[in-house]
Amino acid sequence: MDRARARAGHPLKFTHTATVAAPRDKVWARIMDIPSAARCVPGVASVRASGKDKYQGTLAVQIGPVRLVLDGDFVMTARDEQAGTASLKADAKDSRVGGAIRATMDLALAEKEGQTEVKIATDLAVMGRLGEFGQAVIKRKADQLMGDFAECLARQVMTAR
Incomplete structure (x- = not known):
């Protein structure tokens, strides 16, 4: 069932929470600097703006025995600085x-x-042969990437003070 659901493109849901020892406005500013924040994701080879709130990028990542090079687009669909949500x-x-x-x-x-809790909820659909990895393998990789992202983000915010 695990592999079948991933192969069919059904969403996998993850929630990651991290605490950064800095005020919310500093963390917000760093995350909203998309190219800078993207450098905190292990394997990001490039990120470039392609329009208002639109970006293109490349992520090289090892999942199980396979090395992937994912080329894609992402867009900021909502942003509310007052609420601290995006x-x-x-x-x-x-x-x-x-x-x-x-x-x-x-x-x-x-x-x-004086600290900021960063919560990221992700719905991820995996299609094609990538779905053959199964949910457990994909979740482990997502947990690792988000953990590394949070640590790097905390370092960036602390050095920018």
Whole structure:
């Protein structure tokens, strides 16, 4: 069932939470600098603006025994600085392996005692041969990427003070 659901492109849902020892406005500013924030995702080879709130990029990532190079587009679909929330959609494909991903991510920042809780909820659809990895393998990789992203983001915010 695990592999069948992933192969069919049914969304996998992940929620990742991290705490950054900095005020919300500083964390918000760093995350909204998309090219800078993207450098915190391990394997991001490039990110460039392609329009208002639109970007193109490449992510090279190892999932199980397979190395993927995902080329794609993402767009910031909503942004509310006052509420500390944002949403984005991403579509990417690896033509070599024969698969694609589609993700919707919702970001929420909440300040608590001078620190900021960063919560990212992701709905991820994996299509084509990429779905053969199964949910457990994909979730492990997503957890690793988000953990590394949060650590890097915290370092960036701390050095920018």
